[in-house]
Amino acid sequence: MREYYSITELTREFDVSTRTLRFYEDEGLVQPVRRGRTRLFRPSDRHLIRQIMRGKRLGFSINEIREIIQMYKEPPGEVGQLNLMIKRIEEKREDLRQKRRDLEETLAELDQAEESCVERLVELGVNT
Amino acid sequence: MREYYSITELTREFDVSTRTLRFYEDEGLVQPVRRGRTRLFRPSDRHLIRQIMRGKRLGFSINEIREIIQMYKEPPGEVGQLNLMIKRIEEKREDLRQKRRDLEETLAELDQAEESCVERLVELGVNT
DNA sequence: CATGGCATTTACGTAAAAGTCAATTGAGAG
DNA sequence: CTCTCAATTGACTTTTACGTAAATGCCATG
Secondary structure, eight states: OOSOBOHHHHHHHHTOOHHHHHHHHHTTSOOOEEETTEEEBOHHHHHHHHHHHHHHHTTOOHHHHHHHHHHHSOOOSSHHHHHHHHHHHHHHHHHHHHHHHHHHHHHHHHHHHHHHHHHHHHHHHHTO | OOSOBOHHHHHHHHTOOHHHHHHHHHTTSOOOEEETTEEEBOHHHHHHHHHHHHHHHTTOOHHHHHHHHHHHSOOOSSHHHHHHHHHHHHHHHHHHHHHHHHHHHHHHHHHHHHHHHHHHHHHHHHTO
16 A cells, blocks of 8 residues: 555546645645645545545535545544434435436436437338 | 426426526426416426436536437437437446446445444443 | 756636526416 | 516526636756
8 A cells, every 4th residue: 555645646546637636625625744835645535535536426516525524434422423423324325315216217218218229220220 | 197387386396496497498408388478398398307307416417418318309310320329328328337336335335434333322322 | 057847826717507686577366 | 457476587696616827846857
């Protein structure tokens, strides 16, 4: 496991700009350490970025991603906080399950659409 | 099957503003008919809105949604067009499959996070 | 030492997707 | 016909998630 990654390494790996990674730092999503002024990203930061990209692909906003990332962190020590956290996690999971339903429906409709196209192609192929 | 829906009916059903539905009309995603100036949404428009909302929840932009909606329409009559369409559909499906992987990973991590919380709760429960 | 090549900071810009507001308009109730 | 209330239109504003440009720092290499 590498100790540090430079900002440009990560921009290449995740296909984002330096601006974007700095933006995520401003938003408190990652906290790379500094050597002088240059950012050094640790494996944990890299993993966070991976999670951020996943969240983005799923259409979550930065705020939602921030919430999700909070959930991955160490569980809080206080019972009330823990129960609240569990409730929030359950909500997010319901959200994701809805997305999954949406996704399956969309995939099914696209399957149908493709089939129509193929059928149409066969018709045209037969008639020529 | 009802013949027409008013704009406010649909805003209530889908929990969006009238502004949003008009915006979708401006964008050419729906084309309700008019009686005078009032919009009459047909079942097909309603179904389109349902598809738009699904796309939104999955994080697709308006343009992407427009593309997807195109795919649901009647297949084109020309072979070249049909092949292009099939290619596009396949791309979208790959996109959706990526989203599905992202989704499953995120769900798995949230499961883990919840488990950590529950464990922590048990610990605390035992110690008191 | 100067040249090239990343990095950083600061500041302003921008596209997408609506929200908001004001001024009208139309259609049905009385 | 008049009143009222929902619907429309158009203009302007807002939020999110970065993009872009300018000025400058850091450092290795010839």
